Amino acid sequence: MPRSTRSASTAGRSAICATSGATRWSIIAESLPAPLAVSLGDPAGIGAEVIAKSWTRRAEEALPPFFAVGDVGAVEAAWDGPIAVIADPAEAMTLFDEALPIIRVADSTAPPGSLDLIGARNALDALELAVGLARSGAASGLVTGPVSKTRLYAVGFTHPGQTEFVAERCGVAGELVAMMLAGPTLRVIPVTTHIPLAEVTAVLTAERIVAKGRAAARGLQRQFGIDAPRIAVAGLNPHAGENGALGREEIDIIMPAIERLREEGFEVTGPHPPDIMFNAHRRAGYDMALCMYHDQALIPLKTLHFDEGINVTLGLPIVRTSPDHGTAFDIAGKNVADPGAMIAAIRTAGECAGRLAAA
Template identity: 50%
Template sequence: MLPLALTMGDPSGIGPEIAVSAWSSRSGLDLPPFYLIGDPDLLVARAKLIGLKLPVAIVQPDEAAAVFPTSLPVVALDTPCQDTPGVPHTENAVGIVKAIDRAVDDVFAGRAAAIVTLPIAKKLLYDAGFIFPGHTEYLGELASRQVGRPIRPVMMLAGPDLRAVPVTIHIPLIEVPKALTSELIVETGRIVARDMRERFGIDRPRLAVAGLNPHAGENGAIGREDEAIVRPAVKSLRAEGVDAVGPLPADTMFHASARARYDAALCMYHDQALIPAKALAFDDTVNVTLGLPFVRTSPDHGTAFDIAGKGVAHPDSLVAALKLAARLGARRFAPA
């Protein structure tokens, strides 16, 4: 079994400590083998800070599975990181991005089964010249370079009770109506339906499409976008054979009996998807990137600088991300 590639994320956040906490509890959690791409000295120091003794093995990916039972396998970067828990350093941006690059190279080269990413701080990367809105978009760019054609990544928050997909992601709310088009909704729906079949093993996935406005616009009484943009997109998806319904009022889409009627919810903007997903299962929800020619998952939380280094961060969402990455990575699917 190929190991998972785990990127270090922002080393000033909780990423290093939830990684070492997860590995330290590996037996009881039945974790799949993984290797962490990062600074081994920082990992040892962070483990000590939170009261854990961490044996580290500096390895190449093909050695990771063999040493995983006794040591945390680390693929060391040639860029040491500033280690100040809770205080982000712009100088760390180079290493953060290098870890992502290395993980993508490894999964394309067949050295890793899938990628799991620890949280990054977007502003820190922006200040260092990073031009992508976030992990999702950058992974799409790296995949596009590898395959030689445009790849559109799609974010999904996948939990035990809800899978939610934002059609628009990291843009200000005021920009959402300008960015939202029927074509964008249809493209997103296609990608979600395909990956639900090929990666999640759901033969005929059911998609519930949320409206943009309150009450899905009430037939145009509260904004025209739902009738002019969302409804035609749903009609197009159905014409292509996708089992989609909508636009549906978002305020009635996420209670238990409503969730039983669909396999994934397409939401029109970031918080419309992420608020119900995190409210229902914050510790067990996983960020999954669909549309890529490889599997990528991530915890559903951020860097949590305010608690970094204090030993109170829980690895639950990372554990869920590792397990889901291993499950999806073991399935054979057609490349995106």
């Protein structure tokens, strides 16, 4: 039996909100062999709040069964609803409608918004455990909550971000995975990620573009059910280089990569001028935009889908998603965080895991 820290009947939190939502939830639940693991992220941030709010909307949003991994005290501080502390992920499948299941990682006593590094250590421990559960099959997929890279670096974290950490734990080289950011009307992948803008041209190669494009196309086929993904490749320079007048990267690096991807059978266009490829008309012509650097991808995505953007890591042997927002320490503990991106990350992870389970 689970160790419940609060009654599952508290404030009617376990009520199914709508019949249609309950039906959708049942269909998704039945398609997964195991629940999803959701790492809490930094316990001083908004991770606990948005995870708990997602659970309260599980039926109306048709969310698959999931369990949190992390600091129970952080969830209790963020929310007064029902919590069930579990030891086995399988318990979440039967408890999910009654309480938010959570596997405990050593608790931090720091309040929301605190810069106590114990919380950062707990966030890393929770991530490690959640990745292991997904790799073992005890969880059908992984959703990672927001962390502070600065705080993680202070406790010994050596990776650029959670994406690279998860890839390493899965035994996949970082260049073989793609960090796809997605919203309802746009999917983007940055070829280069968390590096200074001044270093982009030094690391941008045709091989890197091909690897990201290949991971993107195969991931969209495998996890999203898109048989022939249409990939639009952005240029690096203004107006995609103006035939070399504004830079030669399009001629020397990007176009050769596009040609190689086409030779492998992928539907690829470009290089497109970055300033026009994200309008509604252009977006309708592709399934994913391959961008050359971080902000080229993230600015249009966050402009269009700030409260519902998610990160999907393609090229892994497991499903991994995350909300595309940070810890928001400034609003932690105020009960004002929008759970939209976390809901989208959980839903997408369930859909991707369901496709893989059915394959």
